[in-house]
Amino acid sequence: MTKRHDAAGGVSRREYLAATGLLGGSALAGCTTTTRQPAAVNVQPANVDEEPTSTPTRGYTAPPQEVDLAAQNDEVTLRTRHVRHAVHPEETMGGPIEFPLVWAFQADDREPSVPGPILRAREGAEVKVTLDNTEGHAPHTLHFHGSRKAWKDDGVPSTTGITVMPGEKHTYTIPANVPGTHLYHCHFQTHRHIDMGMYGVFRVDPKGYERPDREHFLTVKEWDSRLPRMMAGEDVEFDPRNRRPDVFTVNGKSAPRTLHPEDGSPIVVKQGDRVRLHLVNAGYMSHPMHLHNHRLTLVERDGGVIPEVARYQMDVTNVAPAQRHTVEFVADADPGIYPMHCHKVDHVMNGSFYPGGMLGGVVYEEAMDTDIFRELMEYAGAR
Template sequence: MDNGKTVDAWTFNGSSPGPELRVTEGDLVVVTLHNKDIEDGVTVHWHGINVPCSQDGIAGVTQDAVQPGEQFTYTFVASAPGTYWYHSHQMSSIQAKKGLLGSIIVEPREPSAPLSSATDVSALYQRMDSTVLLNGSAKGLNVPGKAGEQVRLRLTNGDNETMNFSVDGAPFQVIAMDGHDLHEPGLLDGDMIPVGAGQRFDLLIRLPESSKVVVRSESAKSLPIMLGSGNEPERTEGGKMFSFIDYGTPLKDDPLRMLKPDRNIELRLGQSLFVKTINGRSFHEIPPITAKEGERLLISIANDGGGDHPFHLHGHTFRVLSKNGIPLKGSPVFLDTLLTKKDEIYEVYLVADNPGLWMAHCHNLGHASMGMSMMLNYEGITTPYRVGTKSGNLPDL
């Protein structure tokens, strides 16, 4: 690493993070994974991209782990623009931390006028051997720019812990969460932005006249993101936490108002001794959610304790309806990873529109490896693959 430390890293194309993949909305994406020497096998999961189930990269569910000397080709259409990332889902808690991750950005085919001229910057955070890295570096990131120019900063949390970001030197907007645009986002000034493990937040910042803008996280103090030129601004202390409950504005003709769920489901995230649980059970003991194609599900997700639980659902985007019984009053919020804190309860709305067998788990991958992992299965769909030590497919280890 560029701080003088040496670590045993696993890489894509010789680097960690792997190459940033930039594609355009509607592109057919073809990626061939060659395993040179990862003894336990490897896969690639496209986090947040609603790929066909066969391309989801889950060892033992959608494919066998790719063994040394073997290869697997992933093919999917980049149907939705946004900020996403990829990582191995074979022994994910180990392999992602070892370095098998990277960013994938789907650019819109027709970018909106205010954003088409913005400087586009990706900032992927990961933790390797207890050191937090930014775009693979143990140093900060400097982005030059002139006063009046705009920067679109794509923050991706590839660590297992929540990262709280501050923005000093200029007001800003949160324009997208998990790759999905927010409607008419307002200006924020001094707010702290909590980004859960696996989540992505896009910030839009207009560079000021007299100073730089500095974006930093307490968990990555030595990794400031410096935007623009001039002097460093004073640090913001104790800003209020950003909340999407009343951020932005609602849609005038919101189709959700006309839709009713077909079924209600409750998921309670907790722990029992050293086991992380969903509804008091872990791993294969957790009954899967079984859905019919087209079914509309209202899912209650409650964090009963044991830390932050960023709940990630593969293959789908869900809409957040309420937090602690309070309906969202601002922009619609569509996510694939929902950060939940102790005693919080969320209601989310999910349309079962992507048939397959899908993982749903805490994206603190250590928690997933301790049992907080289950399945969303569609009726009539099976797999020839198997999870377990005999098959060598261990997606959550």
Template structure:
């Protein structure tokens, strides 16, 4: 069994991964007080992917849709190699506050959830170990639309590829289906719905799964970072609002890291700050679940890209850099030492239009490297105000 720390969401501060405890955060920040918690189609019947029905149903139009939560890390090994996913109509607040061009909201998403967990965008991070099999059941019993689940990188049986037009398997409303996903390619990979892919990913049906190599040694701090751009016309159209979306004329207007737009990305519970201490070795698994390249730049640090798309880069081929461009569906793992003057440093997409909320700059695809030593400062408290953090 891998010995990396399994952090429960209720105990974790920072991006998904090895953050610090809520108690340590409050102590370090000097904020004090009590933290305010914010079946399938028969194989012989090859299904088609007709023009999507963009109408909403009364249930989907319900104004009482749940609000998404931050993605949780699910250790599938500890669950006997089994996990059940489902999709839940929800509303998604990328930045609910009024600062920096907010609020930024997607009024309708189709959020993955694992087992009895909370729906999230991106979906839960599924973590397993090399040599194991994951039995992933997609339960569409209470669903309203067909879906599938496709896993990148790993080699699996034809019927488990998750593409309805080539496998003959589509999970219709009222049905469920189990995929066998072997953990035979180590690294950080993606999963997503592969039915009407161009719409279902943009409705939030995407996530990360991680295959740790045997004997995996975690860094001092390890985080997952999922990048995504959105054309909110689709989400507004599916919410029954006056909007019209054309996938051939896609115009992204919302840019997120782990589902949030700056400054909400710096929120210690709802966002994804990279919290470090002086001298830490930091490992970040960056994944691009969007359809555009995102050149990610970290201020005041030099890093090395150690893995791309699950493949290890030989040490002789690595070099120090401060920006790496991640293509659609690409995954880059970077490592660096937290050796800068302890402070707060941006990590952001260097396409400036992606670092905006509407016409407001800064915003969008920005998060930050936050040194624990810098939390008890006035500028950090100001950033927490922008992010909407109450303590």
């Protein structure tokens, strides 16, 4: 029987904090994130193909939300937004880390996020995705992996002749005809626009899909922080031919913020749960993802189902750029807290501080009422 499933963490914030003892009568009002409020910035144009925003103040991104497309007539509008992005806002474990400017997608009236919203469809649907760039500052397009679509809907401006300019809208028809977990992203000046945050997950549930006890979407990415800083008007230079990643994220956050109950994406389980993880690589480097003390089975790659006869257990799966690996495991370990991280160990750092970066974790509910878990929550900013 399915117990709960979502993109962010599997339990509510109240359940999460109640288990740690951080939630009480006097603590309830203080259980907010410590993300700093937007500050005024003076933006000057950068010497690149696209000019940064002239808006003097910006809000912050929110965590990616799942959009059930079937519940809204298989239609969604993605707006382009210029916002700030708090990767790890605490002064702990190598923080704070913040991008002064990202280009985020906003689904309908939800909040903008990096990664963008998780667009979830059912096999056989015909999805209408409107890219609303009416308040944008640069040209954009949308390209969807994992869909056999009409030529004009491929989203590549140089081969389709379609570019959504600032002040314009365009609707793409995306058939949900390849079941599985996929990626979407802007395909205008792709080398910059993905690196500014314009990417997200496109999920197509096959007919008769049975959800597991727990299900999570985890998008990993490495960043060169010079690009968002340059686009925000700072006096730095970025060369895509000399890209030097220095920030490493899971769902847009670096550890320990990845374990935050609202802002992060902890994998919360109970003993015996069947867990399904959709790992998506939106970066430009391969990331070998390793889960401690559990055995993973790769069941799907880029929407292709792995035949049962070809499946085997492992604890590392190497996800190449733009690849999607769906893995499953049973929560049958000694109840505790177990890291899941990139095994390029320099990717598990915040600057020179270790551990941090591209590190999340499996948290057993049975282990949440422990001193070490409460300490981790303090580091993550869950007060």
